[in-house]
Amino acid sequence: MRDALDERLASRVAELRVARGWSLDDLAGRTGVSRSTLSRLERGEISPTASLLGKLCTAYGWTMSRLLAEVEAEPPAVVRAVDQAVWRDESAGFTRRSVSPPHAGLRGELIEGVLEPGADISYDAPPVTGMEQHVWVLDGRLELTDDRTPHHLGAGDCLRFRLWGPTRFHNPGPGPVRYAVFVVLP
Template sequence: MRESLADPLEARLAARLAALRAEQGWSLDTLAERTGISRPTLSRLERGEASPTATMLGRLCTAYGRTLSRLMTEVEEAAPRLIPCAIQPCWTDPESGFRRRILSPPGGGLRGEMLEGTLPAGASVTYDTAPQPGLEHHLWMLEGRLELTVEGETHRLCPGDCLRYRLFGPSHFHCPAGGAPARYVLALCPP
């Protein structure tokens, strides 16, 4: 077990997760029941002693009624109109290697957001439910191949393909083994 997270972004994320739970007035036990994440793991996440996986963040965002991009912007400084590549926040899932770059965070009176996802070959990420029911998604494939299952229906995407959907339930992202990483842009629009 690590003593604490050296990455300032992860330290701010840990503090924000603790603050969100406090704002709801929930105990760790209550949050554990709502997310299916164990109480000890939640405690370590909030103290910055462990990094959350994409699945964990998905469950926490669902419990708090926000998208992952919104949560990430809450731990960043206010985003300017122009967001150079060098300052776009990136997060890597320690479990799957999934990398998420926030290209255009929500904020400044704008509701939509855009991110770049890169999923290594052979890796998968599952989200149990939508962070906000009815959240509109537009996924545009840039490189590699992606098998995306949305509420039980699997779509096989290749470079140039665009999948549009509203998410109400679970989703599963899988990059087939033996090929290039799946790289895509995802635009999110709240209902």
């Protein structure tokens, strides 16, 4: 059974495409995702992966957080841990928690990510070119490649960079890696 967040996400993705006057073929050309996959996503037949959402966000010039925030209720000033939105890509071994959801007029947000051992997520292009990120590893080990520059991070390490090209998050193991990402829009 699909959850309500996935259903709202499917509807929002379809609305964004239609609002831009793009056909499924247009969106497929902009994302490199097949027309049939996009159609199935918009009809709510499949759950999006982190990679697929990344490609859609790049086409729309949005962050993943903004897209997810579009399908969530307006966030309050204080977000209790039990109320923080959690999104999972089970097939990729990735869990994403919006610790401080994006809010109109604010440029920063805080995200918690967890990658299972061996998980490997790549994003072909930044959702917003020049977006600043701070990645702080809380537990475990993370191999983060920023625009083809590899970084090996352990617990307590923090990497600050701007998104200009592709990124890759990989957990070499042996256990899960938990990290915080602070996103600052340009």
